[in-house]
Amino acid sequence: MTSARTSVPEAPPLIYARPGFLLRRAHQLSVGLFERHCAQFGLTPPQYGVLSVLSYAPDIDQITLAKALGYDKVTISHIVRGLEARGLLTREASSAGRRRMAICLTRQGKALLGRAGAGAARAHDDLLQPLPPEEQAHLLRLLDRLCTELEDEARAQYRKIAERRVR
DSSP, rough: OOGGGGGSOOSSSSGGGOHHHHHHHHHHHHHHHHHHHHHGGGGHHHHHHHHHHHHHSEEEEHHHHHHHTOHHHHHHHHHHHHHTTSEEEEEEEEEEEEEEEEEEEEHHHHHHHHHHHHHHHHHHHHHTTTSHHHHHHHHHHHHHHHHHHGGGGOOOOOOOOOOOOOO
């Protein structure tokens, strides 16, 4: 009589060693940790990203914001509309040109970002906690290199912004 155990492969399927699978799983873990630590603020990681970018790059337009986060135009539009409806940001005519709309954090947006910052930092720390500090830094360097080297393959453009902290 053969047991059910003999029909189970001894080595895990190749899928578990694929970088795409592991990156997706790490992303799921990252989102879960963020949600655990930031649930009280009603922010998703993409919304937090928008508020964070706007805190460093005030009065940027929606296309620049989308590129700063690697989102397409439709996705960033949905995120911005939701945050605008909550009173966390505004869209105003830009001094750079009448057709350009600048996106700005409101006082409420700045305050919420400030309150959520500690939870986001805890999520970051918890995600990297299994690794010693030197491996944490190495992992982040490798991920940045991977993203930089493969940028031409991305569906949505990504362009880092310079840090210019809003006061």
